[in-house]
Amino acid sequence: MVDTLERTTAHEDDHGHGHEEHHGPGGLLNWLTTTDHKVIGMNYTVTSVVMLLIGGAFAMLIRAQLTVPDGAVVSLSKYNELFTMHGSVMIYLFAGPFAFGGLANYMVPIQIGAPDMAFPRLNAFSYWLYLTGSITMLLGFLTASGAANFGWVGYAPLSNAVNSPGAGADLWIGALILTGFSAIFTGVNLVATIFYLRAPGMTMFRMPIFTWNMLVTGILILLAFPVLTAGLVMLYADRHFGTHIYDANGGGSPVLWQHIFWFWGHPEVYILALPFFGMVTEIIPVFSRKPLFGYKGMVFATISIAALSTGVWAHHMFTTGVVLLPFFSFMTYLISIPTGMKFFNWIGSMWGGQVRYTAAMLFAIGFLLTFLIGGITGILLASPPLDFFTHDTYFVVAHFHSVVMALVLGAMAGIYYWYPKMTGRFLNERLGKLQFWMLFIGSMVFIMPGYVLGLQGMPRRMAVYIIDPTWQNLNIVSSIGGFMIGLSTLMFAVNVISTIKAPKTAGPNPWDAHTLEWFTTSPPPHHNFYSLPNIKSERPTWDYFHPDAPALIHDDHDPSHVPGGAKADAK
Template sequence: MAVIDDTVTEHVVPHHAEEPSGFYRWLTSTDHKVIGKNYLYTSLAFFFIAGLMAVLIRTQLFSPNNHFVSPQTYNELFTIHGSMMLYLFAGPFAFGGVANYIIPLQIGAPDMAFPRLNSLSYWLFLTGGITMLLGFLTASGAAAFGWVAYAPLSEATNSPGAGPDLWIVSVALVGFSGIFTAVNLVTTIMYLRAPGLTMFRMPIFTWNMLVTGILILISFPVLTAALILLYADRHFGTHIFTVAGGGVPVLWQNLFWFFGHPEVYILALPYFGMVTEVIPVFSRKPVFGYKGLVFATLAIAGLSTGVWAHHMFTTGTVLLPFFSALSLLIAVPTGIKIYTWVATMWKGSLDFKTPLTFSIGFIVAFTMGGITGVMLAAPPIDFYTHDTYFVVAHFHQVLFGSAVLAGFAGLYYWYPKLTGRMYREGLGKLHFWLIFIGFNVTFLPQYVVGLRGMPRRIAEYAASDGFTFLNRVSTVGAYITAIGFLVFIWNMWISWRRPIPAGDNPWDGHTLEWGTSSPPPSHNFHSLPPIRSQRPVWDANHPEHADYLRPPEPSRFSSRRDEAVVDR
């Protein structure tokens, strides 16, 4: 237990039966920590499988007219790569894994509000993922219509066989899993907070997960409905998305992106939350502009539901100025976030441990991806670059920046809490530099090759196209990134085989999860520190610098420099 003020709020350990152990525990546990770890391991496994597919894709594109894989296999690879990364890794890693584990701890709760529903969410996620991979075992192969499954390409005529059906069932199962997790997260945050932990004392990560949960509840049901309509078209003879029967193919795009664009922020907001936890702790300062960050998150949530058709500018069926204007507006709250992260570090006592290094890498990558996103929000630029590698580079910078760089910042940050062990700092840094260099070497050339006109989703290009050199650079970058992840696996292996005890609060953390043991006991807390500010554990461990003793927030962040504590 960390150093805790002696006026603790007694926390009654709830009644529960004796816990099983071993495999049966893994199978039956409704403890959010066990389920959260299951989610983390499973989503990371899917991440490595999808990453391997990315390496195969890049190998195919290394040379012009290459025949490393067939065009059909190539289409299956990029479809399942994208689907796994988005549906099975980036989302579930954040809201099923990290949030599941951390949120009850951050709000002083003994568990999630609905533990058995939480367990069901995991099993639907796991079986949904297996269903997606089963497609490779069918005679027709896996789905090959891209992760967006545009109609009429995804209709039975153009994509026959069991593989596409398995994809539809898989995404529906994972969608239900996400909806259940969102219900659990929202209810837990609204009803199970510790006494004194008002909404405006919640950690930013918790705030972001609340908003993410609301966005999931808005958007995931639309996708599920669209999938049912697509299945009906494929098997029940309806013509909802087929022109031949009077249907409208663009309707699929509207329904899909009404899910798909909030989904982008469902994948980004949790990671924004993670770096907002990491940066203040490793800057030895409170987060700058707490309320600004909260309102920026809410603004992003509201705006993200009104920008779906910016993916459809080139269809000629959407109201360009409306969707362009709203898309450009999202840059404002996102810019506020970037500003507050930099301002939090400004004149802080920075401790460049692996989590902070990853966070800074995230800010760099995300800012580049965000700026190209602003460019793409302008229809004239989108018309020119639509369906080229420019777009591929843009969304990989945003999503790799978020889910991987910020995600691993969070993973390294909370790893001691999850395991009670410390990772190897040197290997963590090596992991960062390899994937940061590899990632930029992979995707920066793709901007250029996209502007030169290389379309996305093509298995081959000709030598005369002039794409060869940049594609080779990009492929080398992918290999460097892959080596970076081998370093990560080695780091985890070493930490497991030769553990270094981390202690309960190795980073001198601020929020409640650092006020319990590492790993935490069955129902998380035996007692809680008094909650009088946004940083209860900091207050308890540093009563002379407690937040609740400070005068009201100053208007200029430069005056915060005095608060940076250097006597670490």
């Protein structure tokens, strides 16, 4: 017996069409009016990759400026705008939206067997807020006073109306309010979709780890982003309505801004990281031809990272001198335990498997290595004595660039893995592997000199530095690494453009993968599925295509969970 069943998906749209024959408007009007999570997910992905290119172009200018101690590539004030906008574009407009707006929007409903997100119109609305927010932030460059120039953290009192006058700063605040609401709506959508639209049999502990991570990310968005938005509204009030919330002269507290900002900012680090953890957790077992090692451990690690991430914010503020050092130091150390557990499980998933070194798998392994460096240096920085010594130096810059370069590697892993699903076409594997080595080696060459420079005391956010041959040589090496990363991005662009007209040869399940998105066609039809397999484990697609493989057992109360259960079921 074939256990594929037509799940009667009687979800008719406004115009009364069934899901098989969807005739929406075409062309531009389709793009403007769509509520299909796949189209919105693609819009998010493409927009955020464009933002990656823009933020990357800023980075190239910054690295060019720093190749000589008294660089004159850009003016000093333009340099301030560049590093501010580089950070802002990458954090607010690329990393988050790419993960929770792009790939999650596309994949989460399909992974749980849902026809769409729970609130399709809210989903479309959040894309429009994201797009307009991105444009608003970049508009700063077109104003007479230039873009925001107080760093991506916008610390008070530098960000007040006296120290940062002009429209650029206000545009930055407005952009973050727009993208903040966009993130909140996406968070609501993700949580509601995962809670209410799972297919029958898709229990919480059978969800793919990517979906689990996106659920936890959604919850983190809901608890973090409203704080930032509130903080920004108060910052705007300080700038324009004469309040003194962050103004020490009027009885306010500049440190309050830091508290509010980092209360958003540290969960945000995990909002950025968890989706990429999830992507890598999907990719490694598939290309090791093994089930995931430690599924429940992975879920609990994700939840405990979320729980702990709210209690570590002030480790960014050790040097303010008014925070509780032991509490935040201890909590930060604690968070390394679930992260370490994840590393253990990733390695356990590869251990003894038949590893296929495809481009996606290479990027995933590159993610592990790079993130490990970022994580370990993060633990160093959690120690207050070391943090006092290295605060605001290139050591910190190198630390978080290790983390975010790992996220870029993870993003590439996700793109190479899911591109066949999203388009029906393969990216060029050979060029992909070349891109991986360029990006991975480039990242290392770019990051490592930063650690040395930081320990020698080079401050961050400086357009010029003292004339010292060691510092200059290290900066040149770092810039070479930066340009290698730029080159790898061009290789990626070439790869995408050269396959854009290729024939659709991928088929539904090119990687012999585990999760439900690989059960439907590539690209999936409107409302995602013609039929669904019965879900007996966290690997429904694998179970369906490999009825002879032993079933995975997780839920103790589940009667089908006996060895050979899936096999017996298939006959």
